[in-house]
Amino acid sequence: xxxxxxxxxxxxxxxxxxxxxxxxxxxxxxxxxxxxxxxxxxxxxxxxxx
Numbered sequence: 001x002x003x004x005x006x007x008x009x010x011x012x013x014x015x016x017x018x019x020x021x022x023x024x025x026x027x028x029x030x031x032x033x034x035x036x037x038x039x040x041x042x043x044x045x046x047x048x049x050x
Contacts, residue, residue, distance in 0.1 A: 001009075007017040025031065028039055040046070 003017045003021060004014055006012070006021075007014045010017070021033070024036060025033070028036060030036060030039065
C-alpha cells in the first residue's frame with residue numbers, strides 16, 4: 001500500500017502516515033517496508049486476523 005492509500009483507508013493525513021512509517025522503519029532499524037514484513041513474519045505473524 002502507498003502512504004496515500006493508508007491515509008485514505010485510516011482517515012489520516014498523508015503527512016501523519018509518512019511520519020509514522022518513517023518512525024517505524026527507524027525504530028525497527030530497517031530501510032524498507034519489506035523489512036517490517038520480514039520481522040513480522042519471523043516473529044510468527046502475531047495479531048494475524050483469521
